[in-house]
Structure formats: structure tokens, C-alpha cells
Amino acid sequence: MDEKTPEELAHELLSSAFTFEKALVHYVRSFCTLIECELDSGNEESIGKTIATLIKQINELQYLISRKILMLSEYSNEYEFHSLYLDYKEYENGVLLETIEQIYSLSKKCCLSDFIRVQLRDDVLKLGGTLKEQQKMVQSYKVHKNDLQTIWRAF
Amino acid sequence: MFLFPKFYEMKKLHLGIHLFGLTAVNKGLGQMTRKRILIHILDYKKLVKEESKKMSMPTIPPEPHRPDLGEVMIDLLESIALEEIALSHIMNAEAEKIQAFVGECLDFPTNPSNHEIVKFNKGVNRLLETIVMKEWLLLKKLENVIDICDFGNHCPKPPKVKCKCTHCCIACLVCGVPKCQCRCKHSKNKKHDDC
Numbered sequence: 001m002d003e004k005t006p007e008e009l010a011h012e013l014l015s016s017a018f019t020f021e022k023a024l025v026h027y028v029r030s031f032c033t034l035i036e037c038e039l040d041s042g043n044e045e046s047i048g049k050t051i052a053t054l055i056k057q058i059n060e061l062q063y064l065i066s067r068k069i070l071m072l073s074e075y076s077n078e079y080e081f082h083s084l085y086l087d088y089k090e091y092e093n094g095v096l097l098e099t100i101e102q103i104y105s106l107s108k109k110c111c112l113s114d115f116i117r118v119q120l121r122d123d124v125l126k127l128g129g130t131l132k133e134q135q136k137m138v139q140s141y142k143v144h145k146n147d148l149q150t151i152w153r154a155f
Numbered sequence: 156m157f158l159f160p161k162f163y164e165m166k167k168l169h170l171g172i173h174l175f176g177l178t179a180v181n182k183g184l185g186q187m188t189r190k191r192i193l194i195h196i197l198d199y200k201k202l203v204k205e206e207s208k209k210m211s212m213p214t215i216p217p218e219p220h221r222p223d224l225g226e227v228m229i230d231l232l233e234s235i236a237l238e239e240i241a242l243s244h245i246m247n248a249e250a251e252k253i254q255a256f257v258g259e260c261l262d263f264p265t266n267p268s269n270h271e272i273v274k275f276n277k278g279v280n281r282l283l284e285t286i287v288m289k290e291w292l293l294l295k296k297l298e299n300v301i302d303i304c305d306f307g308n309h310c311p312k313p314p315k316v317k318c319k320c321t322h323c324c325i326a327c328l329v330c331g332v333p334k335c336q337c338r339c340k341h342s343k344n345k346k347h348d349d350c
Contacts, residue, residue: 003225009232013297016239023243023250030250030257031279037261038272046273050280057283064290068297 010076011084017068018088024061025092028099035106048110051103052120058100059127066134073137085138097131100124228304235297242286242293249282 004012031054038047073081104124112120222230256275258264267275 004229004233009229009236012236013232013239016236016243020239020243020246023246027246027250027253027283030253033261034253034257034276034279037257037263038276040261041263041269041272043269043272046276050276053280054283057280057287060287061283061290064287064294068294071297071301 006075007077007080010072011080014069014072014076014081014084017065017072018084021062021065021088022091024058024065025096025099028058028096028103032099032103032106035103039106039109044110048107048112048116051107051110052112052116055100055103055120055123055127059123059130062096062127062130066130069134070137082138097128100127224304228300231296231300235293235300238289238293242289245282246286249279253279 035047035051101124104120107117107120256263256265256267263272
């Protein structure tokens with residue numbers, strides 16, 4: 001069996017990170033639906049705390065993923081990295097932040113202390129910041145968007 | 156695995172013999188008998204020591220192929236990727252579980268009570284918490300592996316291709332591809348192939 005090159009390994013790790021991010025988006029969307037249904041059925045008390053924990057944890061997960069992607073992007077092929085990002089972006093397309101905003105707006109219907117509300121708002125802002133940073137990082141790779149190699153590897 | 160019962164049996168035996176030896180000495184047996192008993196005690200003490208040594212040092216079965224550092228690093232990096240994919244599968248499964256719980260028509264098809272819904276919520280949150288912890292561990296593992304194997308030094312970055320020709324950004328009139336990348340019949344810029 002041939003040994004994998006560091007570049008191939010970095011690509012593998014990056015693709016697994018993006019797969020994880022996709023799974024996270026899927027999870028958050030499902031959770032949002034659950035919260036909406038619970039609010040309809042009148043479980044406001046328990047939902048407030050759930051939302052606070054959920055947003056905090058998703059914020060942390062997104063930070064971890066971004067850190068990992070940033071670390072690996074240094075070692076990977078620029079074309080491959082960009083094609084992976086394009087593939088992910090097609091799936092995500094800003095859904096994560098939208099869903100989190102939606103969950104945050106649902107939290108306004110729940111009974112929460114002011115302190116937790118401020119924390120929630122901070123967490124949502126942080127998440128937005130992390131996503132923006134990730135996007136900025138990828139912008140630097142956009143130079144290769146029209147490159148034939150990128151287009152071929154995307155398929 | 157079988158060392159434990161053997162060891163404890165021996166310890167018991169050793170204790171019994173030791174006690175017997177002491178009582179024998181106390182009861183004033185003959186010198187020869189006392190010597191024999193002491194020899195037995197010493198023999199058992201030696202055996203117990205050997206057994207305890209065996210326990211503290213695990214025996215690794217011989218392997219025909221011992222991987223070198225490079226192979227180990229590759230295995231570690233692959234394991235990180237596989238663990239991450241496994242985590243994403245778990246998250247996907249959890250998302251589908253939530254969807255099944257809520258139902259397609261968003262009407263909770265299993266008719267759960269409030270208590271059951273709260274319990275379900277807690278379970279879902281607990282999973283996310285575990286995943287966050289696992290992600291931290293994976294990130295630390297990745298950082299350590301990269302530090303050890305000096306990942307970057309062996310990873311040649313592709314040289315940035317710079318086009319030497321002028322007007323390379325103008326697209327080909329026939330196929331629309333930038334001139335330096337155009338390979339179509341009608342392109343006049345065939346010499347751009349090497350840029």
C-alpha cells in the first residue's frame with residue numbers, strides 16, 4: 001500500500017472537518033424545529049435553558065472547527081481547499097447563522113434572566129464573528145476560483 | 156488476565172505457610188523441620204516476587220512489523236479524520252432522531268408527555284456536550300501530532316503559477332475561458348500553454 005503524502009492527509013482531515021460542519025448544520029436545523037414544536041405545545045420553562053446551552057455549545061464547536069480548518073489550510077493544497085469550501089458553502093449558504101438567529105428570537109418568548117439574555121446575545125455575535133473570520137480566510141483562496149485545476153477537482 | 160487469581164492464590168498460600176512457619180517455630184519443633192519450613196517460605200516469597208514483577212510489566216506480543224515514526228503519524232492523522240467522520244455520523248443520526256421524535260407533520264407522533272419531552276431535550280443536550288469535549292480532545296491530538304511530525308516541512312506547497320503573457324484575463328471569444336487556459340481549436344494563443 002502506498003503511503004499517503006502530508007498533503008493528502010491534510011485534505012482528508014479538512015474534508016472530515018467540513019463533513020462535521022455539515023452535520024452540525026443539519027443538527028441545528030432539526031433542533032430548531034424541535035424547539036418550535038415544544039413552544040407550540042407549551043414547554044416554555046425548560047426551553048429557555050436548553051437554548052442557552054445549545055447556543056453556547058454550538059459557538060464553541062464552530063470555534064473549534066474554524067481553528068482546525070485554519071491550522072490545516074496551511075498544509076493543504078490551495079485548489080483542493082477551495083474546492084472543498086465551495087462544496088460546503090453550497091450546502092450551508094448562511095443557514096447556520098440564520099437558524100441560530102431564529103433560535104435566539106424564539107428564546108425571547110421564554111422566561112430568562114437578563115444576564116442569560118445578554119450572554120445569549122454575546123454568544124450569537126461571537127458565532128457571527130467566527131463565521132466571518134472563516135469566510136475571510138477562504139477569501140484569500142478565492143484567487144484560484146476560476147482556475148481549471150480547482151474546477152476539475154470540485155467534480 | 157489469568158495472573159490475578161494465580162497471584163492471589165499464591166498470596167494466600169504464602170500467608171498460610173508464613174503463619175504455619177511462625178507457629179511451628181513458636182511450638183518448638185525440631186531444627187531440621189524449622190529449616191525446611193523456612194526454605195519453603197523463602198521459595199514462595201521468591202515466586203510471589205516473580206509473579207508481581209510479571210504483573211507490573213505488561214507483555215507485548217511480538218509483531219512481525221513494527222511501524223516507524225512516519226507510519227505512526229500517518230495512522231494518528233487518519234484516526235483523527237476517522238473519529239471526526241464518526242462524530243459527524245453521530246450528529247446526523249441525532250438530527251434524524253429529533254426529526255423522528257417531532258414527526259413529519261410536527262405533531263409528535265409518539266404523543267410524549269411534558270416530562271418525556273424535557274427528558275428528550277436533556278438527552279440531546281448531553282450528546283452535544285460530549286461531542287464538544289471530544290472535539291477539544293481531537294484538536295489537542297491534532298496539534299500534538301503536527302508538533303511531533305513537523306507536518307509542514309514535508310508538505311511542499313504548489314508553486315504559485317503566474318501568467319507571463321499580457322491580457323491573460325481576457326476570455327477567449329469562442330469558449331469564454333481565460334486565454335492562458337484556453338485549449339480550444341480556435342484560440343490564437345496556443346503558445347500560452349506553458350504559462
